[in-house]
Structures are given as structure tokens and as C-alpha cells.
Amino acid sequence: MLEILTTDFMQRALIAALLVGLVAPMVGIFLVQRRLSLIGDGMGHVALAGVAIGLVTGLEPVLTALAGAVLAAVAIELLRARGRTNADVALGVIFYGGIAAGVVIISKAPEGTPANLVSYLFGSILTTRTSDVWVFLVLALVIMGTLWVLWPRLFAVANDEEYARAVGLPVLPLNIVLAVLTATTVVVAMRVVGLLLISALMIVPNAAGQLLARSFTSGLRWAVAIGLVSAVGGVFVSYPLDTPSGGTIVVLAVLIYIVTAVSMAVVGRLRQRRHEVAESHEHEHGPECGHEAIPHGDHVDYLHDGHRHAAHQGHYDEHGADEYGALSRDDGPTGQDEEVST
Amino acid sequence: MSAAPRSASRADPSPVPVIELRGAAFGYGEHAVVTDVTLPVHRGEIVAVLGPNGSGKSTLMKGILGLNEHLAGTVRLFGEPADELRDRARVGYVPQRHTLSSSIRSTAEEIVATGRLPRLGWLGRPKATDRQVVARALELVGLSDRAATEVATLSGGQQRRVLIARALAGQPDVLVMDEPTAGVDVASQHVLADVLARLVARGVTMLIVTHELGALERLLTRIVVVDGGRVTFDGPPRRFAARRRARDHAHDTHRHDSELAAGDTAAVVPHGPADRSGQAHA
Numbered sequence: 001m002l003e004i005l006t007t008d009f010m011q012r013a014l015i016a017a018l019l020v021g022l023v024a025p026m027v028g029i030f031l032v033q034r035r036l037s038l039i040g041d042g043m044g045h046v047a048l049a050g051v052a053i054g055l056v057t058g059l060e061p062v063l064t065a066l067a068g069a070v071l072a073a074v075a076i077e078l079l080r081a082r083g084r085t086n087a088d089v090a091l092g093v094i095f096y097g098g099i100a101a102g103v104v105i106i107s108k109a110p111e112g113t114p115a116n117l118v119s120y121l122f123g124s125i126l127t128t129r130t131s132d133v134w135v136f137l138v139l140a141l142v143i144m145g146t147l148w149v150l151w152p153r154l155f156a157v158a159n160d161e162e163y164a165r166a167v168g169l170p171v172l173p174l175n176i177v178l179a180v181l182t183a184t185t186v187v188v189a190m191r192v193v194g195l196l197l198i199s200a201l202m203i204v205p206n207a208a209g210q211l212l213a214r215s216f217t218s219g220l221r222w223a224v225a226i227g228l229v230s231a232v233g234g235v236f237v238s239y240p241l242d243t244p245s246g247g248t249i250v251v252l253a254v255l256i257y258i259v260t261a262v263s264m265a266v267v268g269r270l271r272q273r274r275h276e277v278a279e280s281h282e283h284e285h286g287p288e289c290g291h292e293a294i295p296h297g298d299h300v301d302y303l304h305d306g307h308r309h310a311a312h313q314g315h316y317d318e319h320g321a322d323e324y325g326a327l328s329r330d331d332g333p334t335g336q337d338e339e340v341s342t
Numbered sequence: 343m344s345a346a347p348r349s350a351s352r353a354d355p356s357p358v359p360v361i362e363l364r365g366a367a368f369g370y371g372e373h374a375v376v377t378d379v380t381l382p383v384h385r386g387e388i389v390a391v392l393g394p395n396g397s398g399k400s401t402l403m404k405g406i407l408g409l410n411e412h413l414a415g416t417v418r419l420f421g422e423p424a425d426e427l428r429d430r431a432r433v434g435y436v437p438q439r440h441t442l443s444s445s446i447r448s449t450a451e452e453i454v455a456t457g458r459l460p461r462l463g464w465l466g467r468p469k470a471t472d473r474q475v476v477a478r479a480l481e482l483v484g485l486s487d488r489a490a491t492e493v494a495t496l497s498g499g500q501q502r503r504v505l506i507a508r509a510l511a512g513q514p515d516v517l518v519m520d521e522p523t524a525g526v527d528v529a530s531q532h533v534l535a536d537v538l539a540r541l542v543a544r545g546v547t548m549l550i551v552t553h554e555l556g557a558l559e560r561l562l563t564r565i566v567v568v569d570g571g572r573v574t575f576d577g578p579p580r581r582f583a584a585r586r587r588a589r590d591h592a593h594d595t596h597r598h599d600s601e602l603a604a605g606d607t608a609a610v611v612p613h614g615p616a617d618r619s620g621q622a623h624a
Contacts, residue, residue, distance in 0.1 A: 032446055
């Protein structure tokens with residue numbers, strides 16, 4: 001099995017997969033947050049026109065694809081910002097115009113060019129050259145650097161665009177940056193995952209990550225971990241199985257998602273059975289509610305008539321009787337609920 | 343710059359109003375929804391903008407925030423024309439419902455931290471002091487113990503307080519709130535009112551857009567009524583209450599009459615020959 005690692009094209013494919021698995025979920029989390037999950041797919045379509053132009057003119061296809069996708073990204077954000085109701089249709093025109101032009105132009109590519117349409121659309125580990133790996137490395141570093149600096153702002157805009165605008169954050173420039181990062185990710189993923197499947201690697205690891213996470217940062221960490229496992233694992237498996245790398249990577253990611261969803265459902269069912277809901281009361285426990293606060297693991301319990309209440313979704317859970325003072329506390333804080341109406 | 347003395351006792355006599363609208367009109371596209379609004383808000387005032395749904399009060403608020411088209415008149419914030427104000431975070435916006443994206447999980451603290459961003463410039467990263475401001479904002483709204491809780495699992499009232507904390511993290515000079523009590527149950531409304539009272543005590547200026555006064559009434563220093571896209575009342579709560587009493591009087595009299603009638607019949611019945619309870623009354 002380890003001889004895979006000594007094969008040149010496998011080494012290149014694994015490095016490319018590593019970069020894609022790392023970067024795609026990082027960019028994808030903001031797309032999912034903005035409910036623009038499928039925009040990466042559209043940019044992949046336009047990148048194909050860029051690849052075609054590269055093949056016909058003899059320029060580097062990776063760079064012409066980058067140019068095409070970035071131009072499309074900026075155009076899309078400007079269209080969205082103008083808030084036209086038919087922006088949706090305009091996106092359709094750009095996306096399908098891109099893929100159609102790509103197919104037509106590639107058919108005119110000179111003889112002898114590696115104009116294998118399928119390898120661009122679905123990825124092929126054999127097509128990744130050393131020069132590509134260097135380009136991907138630089139692009140991936142640019143993406144990660146930009147995200148490291150801007151992620152709190154991208155989060156703010158994706159989370160609540162109206163608020164971001166009201167407090168004067170540069171909403172349009174940030175949205176354009178995100179679109180350009182998406183376009184760049186599409187190009188990085190072009191060889192290994194393929195232009196038609198790259199969107200999956202931005203979305204599926206995040207879908208699985210959201211099942212496990214309780215915060216934005218943990219969601220991001222889970223998604224990157226799942227993205228890495230799918231991308232690197234997919235390339236590994238595709239070699240002995242002799243399957244296209246892109247499809248294999250995405251099938252693996254979807255399997256991880258399904259396994260995660262099923263296990264979380266089972267765990268949730270088990271927890272449901274174990275957890276005990278406290279009597280309902282209108283009173284809201286808080287730092288100044290008058291009930292004694294007791295730190296309990298990652299949360300705070302409030303001592304309510306001798307038993308512990310912990311906030312859980314819309315209600316309070318019973319976290320057991322207070323083992324220290326439940327019985328001795330005969331002067332307990334009964335009747336505190338009336339404080340609500342003050 | 344008109345420096346009309348305000349009747350509200352808390353108002354600072356400073357001649358530069360925090361918000362100053364003069365003959366302002368706002369709307370969407372070419373269509374004006376609110377017109378001819380003249381409204382100075384001074385430091386320390388707690389102003390409720392009241393009006394039924396569709397009256398134009400939300401359009402007025404979004405106009406002040408620069409979120410829709412400013413079609414006529416002038417809008418000045420802190421003495422500067424609103425479109426020239428660079429530091430927009432001085433106006434702390436608390437939106438109506440949680441307009442927050444729910445497709446990605448995030449904690450209360452993560453949301454509140456976004457309110458600090460306008461204070462960090464274009465590329466700055468939060469420092470220890472910024473994290474302290476965020477922690478203090480959560481503490482002020484009574485949610486320190488829920489900082490790491492996922493926002494979507496909080497109650498409606500708690501989510502509203504997260505949004506207030508987010509605005510506070512920007513250390514604003516005025517809070518502009520859209521329907522802070524809508525969809526919040528009565529108990530949580532009182533918690534919310536206590537939070538706002540704490541801010542009032544710290545001298546925060548507030549503009550609260552609402553269709554019902556509810557638990558917030560005790561905090562107000564001034565009430566502005568918007569109806570049909572125009573300001574129809576502007577004055578202290580006492581005058582508003584007097585006006586409301588005068589208007590309700592007709593209804594009260596009517597109800598009073600029917601109660602009296604009911605009382606009369608009830609009084610008649612016990613006076614039969616076998617009645618003993620009447621003696622106790624007599």
C-alpha cells in the first residue's frame with residue numbers, strides 16, 4: 001500500500017488533495033452561512049470556459065481558469081448588490097454561458113493538447129503536474145492568509161448583513177473578497193476534484209460539521225477535519241479502485257455525513273432518554289436571579305428549592321439535588337419566583 | 343441648529359442632538375414611506391417611536407441607520423450629516439427579530455464579538471481589551487453564563503438580549519432598537535426592561551421603535567407617534583397617557599355602565615323574603 005506514496009503522480013495528487021481538503025471547507029462555511037451553497041458550482045462552470053481558452057491559446061489552463069472564475073465572482077457579487085429581483089436569472093446566464101462556451105471552445109483545441117473534458121469536469125489524479133502543485137500551494141496559502149485576517153468580518157457579514165451595513169462594515173468589498181476566494185478554491189480543486197464536484201467539498205464537510213459543532217469555530221474545525229479525511233482518503237482509495245478521484249472524494253464525504261447524521265441521531269435519542277426536564281417556571285435563571293449559581297462542567301446550574309436547574313434549549317434540565325445543603329437549607333430561597341415581576 | 347429646551351429631566355442641554363431629522367423623508371426606490379419628519383433626539387433621552395404596523399416607523403428607523411433611501415430633508419447624527427458620518431458604530435442597531443443566519447451554529451459570544459468589529463478598523467484583530475468589552479456587554483444583558491451557548495437554543499427574549507449586547511460591544515452613543523419586545527413573553531419582557539433600565543442608569547440614549555409600550559413604558563422620557571407615514575404626536579409620556587385616557591374614556595364609560603347595570607340586578611336579587619345575606623350588608 002505504501003508504494004503509492006513513492007509514485008510521482010500520487011505524491012502530487014495527495015499534496016493537491018491536502019490543499020483542497022483544507023481550503024474548500026474553510027471557504028464553504030461562509031457560503032453555507034450566506035445560503036449561497038451552490039455558487040461554487042456556478043463558478044466551476046465559468047472556470048471551464050477559462051480552461052478552454054487556455055488550451056486553445058496555449059496559455060496555462062490553471063491561470064486562465066483562475067482569471068475566468070475571478071471575473072465571474074466579481075460580476076456575481078455586483079449583480080447581487082444591485083438587488084435586482086432577476087439577479088438569480090443573471091447568475092444562470094453567467095454559469096451556463098460559461099460551461100457552454102467551455103465545451104464549444106475545447107472542441108476547437110489544437111490536436112495533441114490534453115483536452116480531456118472529463119478529467120477537468122470530474123478530476124483525475126493523473127493530470128496534476130508539478131507546476132500545478134506549486135500554483136495550488138501559492139493559491140491555498142493566499143486563501144488561508146486572507147481568511148485568517150478577515151474571518152471575523154466575513155462571519156459578521158454572513159451572519160447578519162443588514163446589521164453589518166448599519167454599523168459601517170465594508171459589506172460589498174467583503175462579499176467580493178469571499179466570491180474571489182471561492183473562485184480561487186474552485187481552481188485549486190480543479191485537478192483533483194473536478195469543476196463539477198468542487199462545490200460538494202465546500203458544502204458536505206460543513207453539513208457534517210454542523211451536526212457535531214456547538215459554535216462557529218468548532219464547526220469550522222470539524223469541517224476542515226472531515227474535508228481533509230475525504231480529500232486525502234478519496235485520492236488514496238481511487239488509485240487501487242481505479243476510480244475518478246473527484247467522485248471518490250465526494251462519495252467519501254457524503255458517507256462521512258451519513259454516518260455522522262445516523263450516529264448523532266442515535267446519541268440524541270439516548271440522551272433524550274437520560275435527561276430529566278425540570279418543572280417549568282416563568283422565572284429565568286441568571287447571574288442576578290437570586291438563586292445560587294453552581295459551576296457544573298461547561299455550564300452553570302442554579303440551585304432552585306434544593307435542586308439544580310440547568311438551561312437546556314427552551315427549558316431547564318434537572319441536574320440533581322444539591323448534595324451539600326438541600327436538607328439543611330430550611331431557610332431556602334422559596335418564593336423567589338415572584339421576583340420576576342419586579 | 344435648534345436648541346429647543348427639552349421637557350425631559352434627563353436630557354442634556356447640549357446644543358448638538360444625537361439624532362436630528364428635519365423635514366426628512368425615507369422610503370424604498372423613489373417611493374417615500376415616511377415624510378416630513380422633524381425629530382431631534384438629545385443625549386440621555388429614551389424615546390419610543392410608536393405606531394401600528396405599516397405606519398412607517400420601521401422605515402423611519404432604517405432611514406436613520408442609512409439602510410434605505412433618504413429622499414428629502416436632512417439627517418444629522420452627532421451634528422454631522424448622516425452620510426458623512428465615518429464612525430457609524432456610534433449608532434448601535436438592535437434589529438427586530440434575530441435576523442441572524444441560522445444555517446451555521448454560533449455561540450452568543452461569537453455573535454456579540456461581531457459588534458466589536460467596527461471598532462477594530464478594516465484589518466485589526468480583537469485584543470484582550472476587546473474581549474473584555476464583549477464579556478462586559480454579555481454581563482450587562484445578564485447572559486454571562488450563556489456566553490458559550492448556541493444562540494439558536496436561547497429563548498426569544500434571550501436572543502434579543504444577545505443582539506443588545508452585540509450593539510453594546512461597539513460602545514455606541516445611542517441605541518436604536520426595533521420592536522425589542524415583539525414575540526417575547528411577559529416574564530422575559532420584564533427581564534429585558536430591567537436590562538434596559540440598567541443601561542438607562544448608565545446614561546445610554548435610546549430610540550425604541552415599537553407597536554406596544556408594554557414593560558418598557560416605565561423607562562421612557564418621550565413618546566413619538568408615527569401614523570400614515572407622518573409624526574402625529576411628540577411629547578412626554580404624561581401627555582401621551584392623558585391623551586390616551588381621554589380617548590379611552592368613551593370605552594370606559596360604556597363598560598362602567600354595563601357593570602353598574604349588572605351590579606343593580608345583583609343587588610335586587612338578595613332582597614327576597616327568604617334572604618339573609620342582605621342583612622349582613624345592611
